[in-house]
Amino acid sequence: MENILEVNNLCTSFYTYAGEVKAVRDVSFSLKKGDALGIVGESGSGKSVTMMSIMRLLSDNGKITDGTITFSGTNITNLKKSELKAIRGDRIGMIFQDPMTSLNPLLTIGRQLMEPLVVHRKISKAEAENKAIEMLKLVGIPEPERRLKQYPHEFSGGMRQRVMIATALICEPELVIADEPTTALDVTIQAQILELLKDIKEKMNTSIIMITHDLGIVADLCDMINVMYGGTIVERGTKRDIFYNSRHPYTWGLLRSVPNPKNLIKERLKPIEGQPPNLLNPPKGCPFAARCDYAMGVCLEKKPQGFEISDTQVSACWLNHPDAPRIENPLLGRKNNE
Incomplete structure (x- = not known):
């Protein structure tokens, strides 16, 4: 593919x-058509900035x-604004985190849904209205004809998020980026x-990038998972790799901080102690070293390369070096480099 x-x-x-905040540092990944990619990590890890860079929606001081x-x-890195407008909202859709602040409170739902069609498809208002009704039905909103005439404040949080999804999908984009679309929902x-x-x-057959801080959310939806920390990708692999054979201490920390209903023994959740690195002055070694229980001298001095665990999994941790100490993976009960 x-x-x-x-x-x-x-x-x-x-x-x-x-000074200069280096929010995203040397990030590389790919996404196949029709696949779903999860990007996980705590707040400040660079997930949303990476996606805003792709959409070229950075603030004026961002570059x-x-x-x-x-x-x-097509290389879209340096496209002009006029050329980007032909892609954003048409071939690439985005579901923003907070629908209440992303939807215009002064415009009806119908007008906001129909705008991408009028701009990108150059169709009539009647055709756009029919398509908007069809999309509201697709995302499960009842009485779509009546709902088109309502305003965002007349919708519940879940319904507003469905409207955001309908807006992102109405032009049938090839790629949809979802920035924590379930954060404020029960x-x-x-x-x-x-x-x-x-x-x-x-x-x-839409490709999806799901941004979240919750590994549980991506477990069912995503084919591949990237774990981000300190503006870099510290581990990537299939969801089976990440959940059952993770090889980075930060990934272990994320997994141990999420409740597992299948555990027969009740255990306290273990938070990751400490704070994320200051990206005004990023550490020269591993960004997670200051918070890692297994940090070695090399971790503080040299940024780890991506060690290939398998054809699908790469982990940027010195513990995966052949000469590293053999420590026990707290999730698997076996040595990390076995």
């Missing part, structure tokens, strides 16, 4: 009064300083939104 998206050595910085972004065979609505995204992926 061909790659619909390729990101190579992406670096993004924000220039502030305090891509290095790397390339290739979408469907678990029942979360499950419904995830099922909806799965159905859309299967029915429309």
Whole structure:
């Protein structure tokens, strides 16, 4: 299968009064057509900035300083704004984190849904309205004809998120980026939104990037998972690799901080102690070294390379070096480099 998206050595910085914040540092990944990729990590790890760099929606003080972004065979890294407008909202859709602040409170739902069609498809208002009704039905909103005339404040949180999904999908994009689309929702609505995204992926063969801090959310939806920390990807692999054979202490920390209902023995959740690195002055070694229980001298001095665990899994941790000490993986009960 061909790659619909390729990101190579992406670096993004924000220039502030305090100095240059290196928010994304040498990030590379790819996504195949029809697949779903999960990008996980705690707040400040660079997940959303990476996606905003792809969409070129950075604030005025943000800039891509290095790397390339290739979408469907075209390098879009340095496209003009007019050229980007032809892609954003048409071939690439984005579901933003907070629908209440992303939807315009002064415009009806119908007008906001129809706008991408009018701009990108150049169709009549009547055709756009029919398509908007069809999309509201697809995302499970009842009485779509009446709902088109309502405003965002007349919808519940879950319904607003469904409207955001409908807006992102209305032009049938090749790629959808979902930035923590279930964060503010209760678990029942979360499950419904995830099922909806799965159905859309299967029915429309849409590629999806799911950004989240919760590994549990990507377990059912995503084919591949990238774990980000300190502006870099510290581990990547299939969901089976990450959940059953993770080889990075940060991934272990994420997994141990999530409750597992299958555990027969009740255990306290173990948080990751400490704070993320200051990206005004990024550490020269491993970004996780200061918080890692297994850190060695080399971890503080030299950034780890990506060690290939298998054809699908890469882990940027010195513990995977052949000469590293043999420590026990706390999740697997066996040595990390076995």
